[in-house]
Amino acid sequence: MLNIAVIGAGRIGHVHARTIAGHPQADLALVCDPVGDAAEKLASQYDGARSAKDAEEAFADPQVDAVIIGSPTPLHIPHLLAAAKAGKAVLCEKPIALDMADVEAARTDLDAISTPVMFGFNRRFDPSFAAVRAAVEAGRIGALEQLTVISRDPAAPPIEYVTVSGGIFRDMTIHDFDTARFFLGDITEVHAVGQNLDPAIEEAGDFDAAVVTLRAASGAVATIINNRHCASGYDQRLEASGHDGALFAENIRPTTVRLSNAEVTDAQEPYLDFFLERYADAYRLELSAFIEAVEAGTTPPTGIGDAVAALRLAEAATRSARTGEVVRLGS
Template sequence: MIRIGIVGAGRIARVHAKTVDAHLDAELVFIADPVEDAVKPLAEKYGIRYSLNPDDVFTDAEVDAVIICSPTPLHVEHILKAAKAGKPALCEKPVAMETETVEDLVKKLENLDHKTMLGFNRRFDPTFARMHDMVKAGVVGNVEQVTIISRDPAAPPKEYIAVSGGIFKDMTIHDFDTARFFLGDITSVYAVGQNLDPDLKDTGDFDAAVITLANSQGATATITNSRHCSSGYDQRLEVFGDKATLNGENMRPTQVRVSNGEYTDAKDVYLDFFLERYAQAYALELNEFFAAIKENRQPATSIADGAKALRIAEAAEESARTGKIVYL
């Protein structure tokens, strides 16, 4: 049994706590967060110890591995503390808001005997993971064109947008990682930012975007983002190769289809948002973390993956602002 400590007691901490609690290979033993109203009920729910000092997670003798759910500005510090303490760590994305900071962290980690995983959970979504497996198995042949459509159900509050780092770092970052998942390293970025929602005009951020990526072999990925979608959280992926085309479709709460005098075979609107749509991905991400610990190897998604996705996000922002292609 891997004994898990969690730092941070917010929404995503609750998601992970529930999964750890039900997991056969792990048990939740400790949680730390300076906000007592958040951490205490969670500790009581699972009958575990807690602390108001986040650092206690890294020093606690019973904690074998750490899940970092603290606020983004603390991620780098917490990743390093876990690494120095010799405790494997899973950190929620983003690592930080600037590529330089993350690249600097990558260098520091190189000198440490660490096991650090970045929570790019979508790679563990059963649909996307199956598509990746099929690509690896040669089903698709050469991957030539990846098409990602990724739209949120509704825009977040303006206050959130103001501190989000912009649409490319906040929202598209996942799609950049998906593009890298299928195409490897990206060499050119062209982005068109859109301002379509009059309510969001004054945020200074784009509310939609279309991005074209290419890798060194000339394969492309197009990403279409929007902060709103009338049918819910629209998450689709197409991988086109010379032998086959794979499509990852949206998920819905039921399998009901309705036919009447107006339309036929109408399905449910999509699962509302990421906690529902990617519920399985969050759980399977933990599987990979625990497996890496047991097998004494690096987990599948690294801090370096975070740095590379962030670098593409910065290139996209530059491209959308200047109207020029940015080469990496």
């Protein structure tokens, strides 16, 4: 049984708290959040969970085996370093930072971490995406040639969030960058087109839709199609096309019900609304993988290297979308 503290009682903190509470090998020990009574309110929902304002309490608590960092992005590196220094295993949310400069500044400390560190690229653990990846690896479609990732949120976050999010590529596409790396490995070239559909987001200095093309060292190409809103719900699909076939991971609906009438036939329901529902299994399996690695003393399936690589792609996409130029990544 792993005793886990959750740092940050925001939306993602709620997801992790619930996932821990429902996991047979994990206990929610502590929730930390400095804002109002957020930590207390979240902790009170789970038997035996305590709360604190200061994240330091989690790092200092000898009964805490591991921490999940879901604090605001600028705190990810400080919390990660503090937790690791205290000997805790860490599962940290994406992105690692808003700026590669922050990563570079902490490079020496990051390199010195010896406790297990995993990054929350939950989509690697989605059963459908993982099954596609496994089938590709097993050679079911021959050499992978083209990957298409479609990722659209049901609705844009509040403007206040947009302004501190680091922009669509660091905040939203970061998952898809990791998915591209999960399937294709190293990326050598990035091209991004940013779109401004909602003027409020444009005024906030961000894009709300984008198409990104990534060329991999292998010669394969990934296309990522993002949109901050989608009328039908949380549109999360993936298509891996290889020399001998193709694999598709489709959207998920609450039930399998289809309706036919005089206007439509075999109409399905809107997609599951957002990440909590859509990726519930993925969060659970991500947590299982983390626990397993911590308990077995093995390297977690995603690490700082993956987090940095995804952030580097996000920065390249941001530059490409801003300048209209293709960005090449050095080795």
